[in-house]
Amino acid sequence: MLVLGLETSCDETGAAVVHADGTVLSDVVQSQVKVHAPYGGVVPELASRDHLKNVRPVVVEALARAKVSLADLGGIAVTCRPGLTGALLVGVQAARGLAWSRDLPLVGVDHLVGHLLSVFLRFPDLAGPPAPAYPFVGLLASGGHTALYRVDGPEHSQIRELGATRDDAAGEAFDKVAKLIGLGYPGGPVIDRLAKEGNPEAIDLVWPMRRKGSLEFSFSGLKTDVMRWVEKNGLPGDDQTLRDLCAAFQRRVVDTLVGKAVEAATREGVTSLVLAGGVAANRELRERGRARCEEHGLTLVVPPFRACTDNAAMIGYAGSHRLAAGENDAGALETSPNTALARVTRKGRGLRS
Ligand code: KG4
Numbered sequence: 001m002l003v004l005g006l007e008t009s010c011d012e013t014g015a016a017v018v019h020a021d022g023t024v025l026s027d028v029v030q031s032q033v034k035v036h037a038p039y040g041g042v043v044p045e046l047a048s049r050d051h052l053k054n055v056r057p058v059v060v061e062a063l064a065r066a067k068v069s070l071a072d073l074g075g076i077a078v079t080c081r082p083g084l085t086g087a088l089l090v091g092v093q094a095a096r097g098l099a100w101s102r103d104l105p106l107v108g109v110d111h112l113v114g115h116l117l118s119v120f121l122r123f124p125d126l127a128g129p130p131a132p133a134y135p136f137v138g139l140l141a142s143g144g145h146t147a148l149y150r151v152d153g154p155e156h157s158q159i160r161e162l163g164a165t166r167d168d169a170a171g172e173a174f175d176k177v178a179k180l181i182g183l184g185y186p187g188g189p190v191i192d193r194l195a196k197e198g199n200p201e202a203i204d205l206v207w208p209m210r211r212k213g214s215l216e217f218s219f220s221g222l223k224t225d226v227m228r229w230v231e232k233n234g235l236p237g238d239d240q241t242l243r244d245l246c247a248a249f250q251r252r253v254v255d256t257l258v259g260k261a262v263e264a265a266t267r268e269g270v271t272s273l274v275l276a277g278g279v280a281a282n283r284e285l286r287e288r289g290r291a292r293c294e295e296h297g298l299t300l301v302v303p304p305f306r307a308c309t310d311n312a313a314m315i316g317y318a319g320s321h322r323l324a325a326g327e328n329d330a331g332a333l334e335t336s337p338n339t340a341l342a343r344v345t346r347k348g349r350g351l352r353s
Pocket residue numbers: 010141142143144145170171172174175186187188189192277278279280281282283308309310
């Protein structure tokens with residue numbers, strides 16, 4: 001069965017044609033990075049407008065690259081949560097229109113489930129790592145989300161949050177720190193590049209909730225500590241100080257993510273740890289993750305970069321299971337800013353049970 005996936009939850013307009021076995025026939029992503037770059041972050045209103053402009057061209061392109069027409073599809077899968085409401089509505093309405101016009105079944109997909117299952121995508125032009133067997137632990141670290149999950153299968157009921165961030169997502173921390181020290185948006189790739197030549201020990205920053213036992217994250221304190229450092233020392237002018245600051249910040253984020261992910265995998269008794277989300281592109285996260293996994297007898301599975309960042313192929317694949325089971329949300333598909341996955345971590349400060 002072939003599925004058309006659609007993704008418009010944040011700042012990428014994506015359309016893809018995937019086979020239910022994970023083979024990607026086409027994967028088109030129109031990034032809005034340039035639209036939001038002047039503001040140092042995603043502006044929701046601008047995102048919705050840009051999706052509206054791009055949604056038709058990306059669908060046309062995805063069908064053309066896959067050399068299929070709507071008549072060849074077995075169904076449509078669209079991101080319906082979590083995300084920016086105005087942005088989600090564009091994708092959902094486009095998908096409803098397409099499904100209605102061809103009487104195709106349509107299913108809504110939770111964006112986070114898409115990320116967690118992206119490891120099963122197979123790109124014919126890219127040699128990816130072998131897919132893990134269920135169950136595995138997934139570390140999802142992106143601009144909007146940071147959490148650990150136990151994944152027993154592709155259904156929502158088979159995915160359980162083990163711990164999430166109480167405040168900023170890891171990618172958000174990269175983006176905010178980059179903005180603060182004048183490195184532009186998005187911050188992850190540029191901090192990653194500068195950190196490579198920096199000394200992570202040269203500048204003493206706080207460690208973000210590194211204590212053992214808790215699988216929750218908190219990155220806002222580290223961000224504030226970088227802010228304090230800048231207030232005290234001024235913006236790093238000379239190149240080496242800038243590199244050291246990036247290295248010190250990145251080391252703290254990476255070691256916290258890796259430490260908790262390995263602890264989660266060990267605790268759950270699984271053999272594979274899967275990375276997902278844009279932060280999975282980070283060089284140091286991959287290197288230190290691999291080393292720590294080896295020490296603990298775990299296999300680290302890192303999907304190709306294209307599968308880690310926002311894309312519609314992961315949405316098509318995640319929706320294919322429900323479409324194959326004959327499900328259809330066409331009559332009652334709604335959007336939500338929240339994930340459908342049960343959450344165990346509460347956002348913000350305060351008493352936790
Ligand atoms: O998954 P994604 O494309 O979109 C969201 O769903 O948020 O992730 C984007 C995030 C941004 O915050 C970006 O700064 C971060 O991923 N990112 C990185 C790297 N490349 C992208 N963070 C750290 N190191 C990188 N190399």
